[in-house]
Amino acid sequence: MSVANREIAERLRAIRELSEISAEDLAQKIGMDAEEYKKYESGEADIPVSILYDVTNILKVSMTELLTGGPAKLHIYSLVRKDRGIAVDRNKEYLYQNLAYSFSGRKIEPLLVTVPVAAEDEPLNKHPGHEFHYCLEGSYKIQIDRHVLTVNEGDSLYFDSHFPHGMKTFGNKPAKILVIVI
Numbered sequence: 001m002s003v004a005n006r007e008i009a010e011r012l013r014a015i016r017e018l019s020e021i022s023a024e025d026l027a028q029k030i031g032m033d034a035e036e037y038k039k040y041e042s043g044e045a046d047i048p049v050s051i052l053y054d055v056t057n058i059l060k061v062s063m064t065e066l067l068t069g070g071p072a073k074l075h076i077y078s079l080v081r082k083d084r085g086i087a088v089d090r091n092k093e094y095l096y097q098n099l100a101y102s103f104s105g106r107k108i109e110p111l112l113v114t115v116p117v118a119a120e121d122e123p124l125n126k127h128p129g130h131e132f133h134y135c136l137e138g139s140y141k142i143q144i145d146r147h148v149l150t151v152n153e154g155d156s157l158y159f160d161s162h163f164p165h166g167m168k169t170f171g172n173k174p175a176k177i178l179v180i181v182i
Contacts, residue, residue, distance in 0.1 A: 009043040019059050030054040050125035064101045078103035109181040116174045124164040130182045133157040138175035142167045
C-alpha cells in the first residue's frame with residue numbers, strides 16, 4: 001500500500017473517531033462486516049471508492065478532505081486541467097481522477113474513470129445515490145444487479161447505484177468514462 005493510501009486510511013480512522021462513531025457502527029451503516037471495514041482503516045486493504053463515498057456522506061466530510069487532508073476552498077468555480085484531477089487510487093481494477101476536488105460543498109462527485117483491459121470479472125459494489133456515465137473512449141460491459149449492458153463510445157447511462165454494479169472493458173482497449181456520482 002502506498003504512503004498516500006496509508007494516509008487516507010489514517011484520516012478515515014481519525015475522522016470517524018472525531019465523529020464519535022465506532023468502527024462497528026459505521027460498518028453497519030454502510031452495510032459491511034466490521035472486521036472487513038477495520039482492514040480499510042488499518043491500511044491492510046485498499047478502500048473502494050464506493051466505500052469512501054458512503055463514509056464521507058455518513059461522516060459529513062468532503063471527499064477532498066478525506067483524500068488530501070485539507071478542505072476544498074473554491075466556491076464560484078473549479079477548473080481542473082487535463083490530467084490534473086486528484087487520483088483516487090482506491091480500487092486496483094480502475095483508475096479514478098476526481099475532477100472537482102477543489103470546489104467546496106459540491107453536490108456531485110465527477111470522476112474520470114479508466115477501466116483497463118482485463119480478463120477477470122468486474123468487482124461489484126453498491127452505494128446510496130445514482131450514477132451517470134458517459135463513455136468517452138472504448139467500450140465496456142457493466143453489470144447492474146442482474147442486467148448486463150454494453151456501453152460504447154458516445155453512449156450514456158444513468159442508474160440507481162444502490163444496486164450492485166461493476167464494469168469490465170469490452171474489446172482490446174481501455175475505456176475512459178466520465179462518471180458522475182450523485
